[in-house]
Amino acid sequence: MSRPRAQRRKKEPGDSPTMADLAKLAGVSAITVSRALRDSPLVNPETRAQIKALAERQGYMFNISARNLRLRRSMTVAVVVEMTPTIERQMSGPYPLDLLGGISQELTSSGYAVLLTSLQGGALPSVQAADGVILLGQGAHEDAMHQVRRWGRPMVVWGAVSRHESQVVVGSDNQRGGALAAERFMALGRRQPVFLGDAAHGEFAERLEGYGRALAGHGLSPLTPPVHGLTVSAGAAAVHALLDNQPQFDALFAASDLLAIGAIRALIERGRRVPEDVSVIGYDDTPLGATYLPPLSSVHQNFTDAGVLLARKILALIEGRPAQSEILPTNLVVRVT
Amino acid sequence: MSRPRAQRRKKEPGDSPTMADLAKLAGVSAITVSRALRDSPLVNPETRAQIKALAERQGYMFNISARNLRLRRSMTVAVVVEMTPTIERQMSGPYPLDLLGGISQELTSSGYAVLLTSLQGGALPSVQAADGVILLGQGAHEDAMHQVRRWGRPMVVWGAVSRHESQVVVGSDNQRGGALAAERFMALGRRQPVFLGDAAHGEFAERLEGYGRALAGHGLSPLTPPVHGLTVSAGAAAVHALLDNQPQFDALFAASDLLAIGAIRALIERGRRVPEDVSVIGYDDTPLGATYLPPLSSVHQNFTDAGVLLARKILALIEGRPAQSEILPTNLVVRVT
């Protein structure tokens, strides 16, 4: 009947064969090939082995698009990252990469592909198509969150848990991190602690909260000089200003290693000894801090684990299982400062 | 005639509409919707505007899988990264993320999706499906290269250009970077230079080559003590050993900032002053080096640009255009050391 119309591109000999091709070669039907390649128990083990061998021999390549179209899903999770490294708020250090590593590892082994995007330019269609979305980056993702929610896509966010009640958020235990710093200072007998970091930043606010609460238990409350930015120089500038105004302090907890290093630099420039005169603790336990002279004590978090957790949460949501926000433990790595 | 068989899943009202749905609503055919949404000049501007408005209003979501199936391409580029952070060869620092940023930016704006993978576990199908592959990571990708080549997929590699003649490689000008370090030492009047780095590493070998050649122009040749690893402590250990055996040197060029920092630490521990007794230059210009005390001079390379270039090359190959290996400029950032 219907005469076959012109094909757009004749199947070239070099092309990878389709399941139908394999089926013909194996003398079975396409669906059997499909089942065999997916290790379905519905197919005879021998048949399966033969088909798999044949596929291998023929250089068969599975067509993901066809499956996704058929299944009405993309088997893809989009990871939205703030990648434009604004000078003042760079997503730098090993942190994002470790996070990505954990995510990718977990998702890949569950058969999902990881789509990396910054949600700028023409990224939208592929993010829309994703079965789920993971939001990384230091906040500023309010807009992205609304966008994704409007699409009705499952979503998991990395960041400050307390700030997004309605979202599934994975974050490290910033409050506990702050408390650890405070406890350390108390153990060292320090009595005039500083917190260095802009609390407008959600995670920083949590760190300050834990720090302040723990100090309050000892009848103390921290100085919180204004800090503008996240860089080494921002930290140095803030401490210089602080030394001008309120030079009486003997301990300093910075919301990031970068700020901590800036602080140390300023302190040394002004003739304060670290750690004799001022104890300093940073956050993130970056190689930068660890290799600094003096080596910086810092609150550590395991980003690879965090990535794995983010991945598990999004998988749960995609599969219709429930998922709650979760807080990862933090611990203090004591070095010299 | 053919009675419609049971649909697997009835089109739910909540589902995003298809082009066919839009077509019905707009009183046109599906193909017209397709053309309108793609800004085809074949469609009447008014019609197009109406259709686009309708799509927006209806919350239409483009089905990428369907298009890809039809087009027989995936509009995807796989980026294979070495993400398992082995202690000794971590892909750390901002470097890979900047590279990824450049890649993602360029590819996304060309309508391609960026698939992040480490080529372990179940990643193969989606990498196979990609229209092109970008290989990052510090070498050790020989196997991955062969794999991808066997699939006949276009491929671009980041790394040492001189090492892979048959591949399209983008790398920074490691030889020039080494030469810059040598020239700086000569300008400072140094006469006994060291190179710190394991030349088994392709990029390191190039750096040593440029360094050695430039020194040879002044009748000098560098000491090349054995180095085992890429970490701070590897650098420190190597320099300690060097000080035991051949303590006569006044300049040290390290193949990475990490090694350089280890070197500085060892030098200071052994009572050498930096930079008075020994000048040190690192490589990569990481924040780690920039904020060290003393701040580390280092060879800088622009990784975002490199990422963009990698993306352009792979796009060229995918579209059948030619592409050559290319070397990016490097420059020396002089700080205190």
Added chain:
DNA sequence: CTGAAAGCGCTAACAA
């Protein structure tokens, strides 16, 4: 400028 027909490669349902 618009449309009708066909099919990309795969897999859920149903039937044998």
Added chain:
DNA sequence: TTGTTAGCGCTTTCAG
């Protein structure tokens, strides 16, 4: 255990 049928949503012919 295997096969038949149909169709996922899109876009390229080719014909108006």
